[in-house]
Amino acid sequence: MQLTAKRKITLVYLIAFMLVAMVIPPLTSSESSILLREGANPAYTPHEAILIDGNAELVAQATAELWPGNGTAAAPYLISGYYFYDITHSIEMNNVDLHWAVVGNEIDGPGDSTVWCGIEADNSSNGQISGNLFHNRFRGIWLIDVYNLVITGNTIQDNLFNGIECAGYINSCLISENTIRRCNGLGVRSVSAVDSEISLNSISDCDGIGIQVIGSSTNCEFTDNLIVESTSIGISLGVSVGVSVMHNRIINASGPGMYIRNTDDIDVYNNSILNGGDHGMDLREFSNSVVRNNSIVGCDGIGISILSGQFSTFQSNNVSSSSDYGMKTGASAVNMTVTRNMFYSNGASAQAADDGGDNLYLCNYWDDWVSPDADSNGFVDSPYLLEGTSANTDPYPLADPNIVPPIPTTTTGSGSSTGNGVPPVPLELVIVGAGAIIVLVVGVLFMKRRP
Numbered sequence: 001m002q003l004t005a006k007r008k009i010t011l012v013y014l015i016a017f018m019l020v021a022m023v024i025p026p027l028t029s030s031e032s033s034i035l036l037r038e039g040a041n042p043a044y045t046p047h048e049a050i051l052i053d054g055n056a057e058l059v060a061q062a063t064a065e066l067w068p069g070n071g072t073a074a075a076p077y078l079i080s081g082y083y084f085y086d087i088t089h090s091i092e093m094n095n096v097d098l099h100w101a102v103v104g105n106e107i108d109g110p111g112d113s114t115v116w117c118g119i120e121a122d123n124s125s126n127g128q129i130s131g132n133l134f135h136n137r138f139r140g141i142w143l144i145d146v147y148n149l150v151i152t153g154n155t156i157q158d159n160l161f162n163g164i165e166c167a168g169y170i171n172s173c174l175i176s177e178n179t180i181r182r183c184n185g186l187g188v189r190s191v192s193a194v195d196s197e198i199s200l201n202s203i204s205d206c207d208g209i210g211i212q213v214i215g216s217s218t219n220c221e222f223t224d225n226l227i228v229e230s231t232s233i234g235i236s237l238g239v240s241v242g243v244s245v246m247h248n249r250i251i252n253a254s255g256p257g258m259y260i261r262n263t264d265d266i267d268v269y270n271n272s273i274l275n276g277g278d279h280g281m282d283l284r285e286f287s288n289s290v291v292r293n294n295s296i297v298g299c300d301g302i303g304i305s306i307l308s309g310q311f312s313t314f315q316s317n318n319v320s321s322s323s324d325y326g327m328k329t330g331a332s333a334v335n336m337t338v339t340r341n342m343f344y345s346n347g348a349s350a351q352a353a354d355d356g357g358d359n360l361y362l363c364n365y366w367d368d369w370v371s372p373d374a375d376s377n378g379f380v381d382s383p384y385l386l387e388g389t390s391a392n393t394d395p396y397p398l399a400d401p402n403i404v405p406p407i408p409t410t411t412t413g414s415g416s417s418t419g420n421g422v423p424p425v426p427l428e429l430v431i432v433g434a435g436a437i438i439v440l441v442v443g444v445l446f447m448k449r450r451p
Helices: 005-022 055-065
Strands: 050-053 077-080 082-085 091-094 100-103 106-108 119-122 125-130 133-135 141-144 146-152 155-157 164-171 174-176 179-181 188-194 197-199 202-204 211-213 221-223 226-228 235-237 244-246 249-251 258-264 267-269 272-274 281-287 290-292 295-297 304-310 313-315 318-320 327-334 337-339 342-344 352-354 360-362 409-412 415-418 429-432 437-440
Touching (some): 091 100, 119 125
Parallel strands (some): 050 091, 077 100, 082 106, 091 119, 125 146, 164 188, 188 211, 226 249, 249 272, 304 327, 313 337, 327 352
Antiparallel strands (some): 429 437
């Protein structure tokens, strides 16, 4: 995306403020039949549903109602200061590519099975939906194949189904700083996403997944979201390429904190998952990707479950108090690197299991295996034994989680080697580009460790 989230949000509010300051909508015939419901903001003007199909209809209604703006990027047509109470969609913006903004409105409804969505945008672009209150609707915001939309600063609550949903794709869109709560469905959902950002949203007490992209996500960011008390998965992603999942906090999800499948070149970084009702991370077909610096605490399942995939790296994660293993690599998970992670008080008889092939567990801290370190070299003197059919070990378990010393070497008749006769492996991990392509730099081939 060409603009950062904060720059886009600032631009939205600046344009909205300038346009609202220019014109206060006068009372028209279309505003006369709607009454403010008890508890509605009295500063808003009641208005009939606004149903736009095409640029010509937008221009005609904007002209008739004296809406500010001229449909350009600098001066979008502004719909602001209204109160809506409808059974049908309160606002439809369909087949429009002029610039438009829906800012500072209250969109209300009866909250029963007859009500439709607050706003629908279908095959439209160049829109801003900001600073509105959507409540007692079916969905708050309903999208179908949209481009260059900015959806920020809305409160979406007490709806019968999802908060924000797209039945097609979002392309070059920003969904940020929205508060979504008490919806009987998902928080944010899209079939697919391209070059888009979902960030800084607060999603709580929703009866479904917090954030979901069912199909493909390409070059997208999911960052700094807070998801609390979801009755399902915290964040769920389908086919993902060039995606960043960063700085999210997921608390008390009933399902996995994250469910991610079929990846290539994604970075899962610095997320916090607390008290999940299933695995902390459920990763499937997880390839050529990185999971690093995450905290996973108190999950009712495996901390990090890698069912399948290849050539991914798991580094510097803190996994504790899982009811099952802290980490497990499944039978179809191969050539994974698990290094410098910290495992505390996870519930299985061993804190990790490996059923896959050629997976490297190296220099992790296991709080049930911290001594002896008779030579004070920073490593426990015997390997940590993993469970699983691969009979794998961590040959250099750390004695101190805060210190990662160099792997010791000994001199033999055939040259330098590690203490167990296996050539040493430097731990340098180089992250190329956006932190997504991982190159494991090795001095000499690290041979597979099995008894």
